[in-house]
Amino acid sequence: MLYPGWTLVVKFGGTSVRDDFRDAVSFVSRLSDENEVIVVVSALKGVTDALIDLASGKGNLAEIVSFHIDFIRRHNLPLEPFRGVFEELKDVLGRRDEFPSEEAFRDQVLSFGEWISGIAFTEALKREGISVELFEPWEIIATTGDFGNARVNIVETSRRVFPLKRALREGKIAVVPGFVGGFKGYRTTLGRNGSDYTATVLGKALDAKAVLIMREVDGIYTADPGRVPSARLIPFLSYDKLYLAAKAGMRAIHPGAVDVAKGTPLIFGRTRDWNVGTVVGYESSSLPIIAHRVVGDTAEITVIGTTEVPGFETETGSERGIPWARLRVPTARLGSTLNRIHWLIVERNTPRPRTLSLLSAPMGEGCLTAFRGDVDEGAGSRNGGQLWARI
Template identity: 35%
Template sequence: MKIVIQKFGGTSVSTFENREKVVKKIIDKFSKGYSLVVVVSAMGRKGDPYATDSLISLVNKQNVSKRDLDLLMSCGEVISAIVLSDHIKRRGYETIVLTGQQAGIVTDSNYGEANVISVNPERIMRHLSQNKIVVVAGFQGADENGEVTTLGRGGSDTTAVILGEALKSEVVEIYTDVDGIMTADPRIVPEAKLIEKICYSEVYQLAENGAKVIHPKAVEIAERANLKVVVKNTLNECTGTLITYPETYNYSIDKNKDNIITAITHKVGRVQIIIYSDGNEEKIQKLMNEIAKNNISLDLINLLLDRKIFTIDKKDLGKLKRILDRSNIRYNLIDNCCKLSIIGNKMSGVPGVMAKIVNALSNEGISILQTSDSHTTIWCLIKERDAHKAIKVLHKEFNLGEE
């Protein structure tokens, strides 16, 4: 049995016309002899009747338990699955709709951000053996007590790849409203081009650092399962972007050419915090413990002898300032920052990449507030007002655009 998972996002199933295009892709694949599991997100976005945010807006979140909120949010995907199933049946094909729980997805009890513990694919396999197209409501599962849980934003991607792993599928196709993964956001850089093949580590960094192409959890699962994932556009017939291990596709690394960067992304709403030690390391340690207890996530961490520098999400700024003021510790902050991520699996061991970035930004009068790096990524903290200009400059500097 050759199994393929197809996942369709909210915009793909938001209108009758789009759903008809989705059905065409499903039937085209099915007619080629593949057994199909179709995973769907809730229809549309906020403002659309059955979108997740629209469902949440029906209640006062302060009065509703996390358990009940998960029950409510799970309805959007169930509605979407049944509506799409109806479209397929009109074409004469047999389908079965399953919730995440019915599809065998077992999670922990962390409502709103549940982690998948196990998957029992037996029920799906039984329906596939009966030549049915299985339509699964994404974004959800159930804990060991049978309580419905949701997997967090982007959870339908997680559903698709976790089922792909359990069913040993040949490929997972993620359909969305873009042609695939681009070298930069085309709304910022019009000449950004499609990346035909990309490795898991690069996509993870893209997803983690602002690019809304696929959920980071889904990338982690795909990598551990060595599962091929293709990101495609629902609305056309483009080949999309293949996500796989780098050794499974061929590229030559010419260290004399500017082909070492794969893509650039960014994340706004960052705040840089500088805490001055003033020789009191014990006080600093207590402060850091207090920050951790309050679930404030730190990023771009630089620990120096006389100061500690890091960034936080702007939504945590009020909470952090209260902690800092109570601690009576000298600090400074820079608001309205942007974390720029320059990503390339081929940059490891190549000298001069950071220097090239610094020179390119400096020549355009863009100040770098902080930097950090890993084997695949260089991060630069800049002011939000410079974000679009910086992305365009670096995209051109590393020859990432269409020729």
């Protein structure tokens, strides 16, 4: 499958582990027939948030345990390998004072989400009769001591991957829980969506032929496909454009993951049906990407790959040779009841303009007030509390 004999890192996001576990396991099982495979798993979707609450004293351990037990039962996995882990988590919660900081304690608690997923994946592969070994990420991924947002030390991590190489040589699949690293005996985390970062770091350290990022959507789109039904799939995308989009707030990948990946093909696919949609390398299609984020009380919409957004006063710039245009909206100053802006992007200079993408960004209250003066009314339409502007 793919190219026989390749070393592949395959990462499954939290939604895939929680909702498409069987497809994920069978995909890995199939890949491993002819390839060396390293599997990186995220915590089940929602678990990291629940653990953050738990660490801050608000959460409920029993709920987290029963959520996992339900998952374990639904997939007919043996309960035994998990029991000690739930006990260990309870024990950590009682030892808060032994950690050098609140952040170090929180990272220790968060590490259990990915660790439990790692055990689940390992047990599921064993049940298929596949030879597999689970690795402790805090022993492999060497990081800085910035708890909550640690950076990986690639040189040190490359020294630590020998046990993984040994396992691969022995014909085993290596399972490495994502998002978690280690610093001076403490567990660290790599920032939200950090499992992508684990995957590309391992791709580099093991000189993998490709890193596959498997999720609930089949690739990278011109805008968030969860919000924008007309967003278009981008088949070929460059590392630099993906990096700029991630930095501008696109939720699809951890920005730190992209730079590490340079030189290794990054392939985005959907776990369900094993559908691959985007290959990231040095070349890019000309489609723009729209990303948005809220920074303090300002909402930012960035269009990457364009020099202007006609009809709007934008800040423009260029990074890594790629132009971008950015619109900032001070959400606090706005006062109407509108809470979304829909932004229609059409291809211009063509006889019949085609819709490329539509951004629907929640902007806090009052977008209409902010944009009324700037909008080309002839090009857009307002209905049902939505405002469209053509760019």
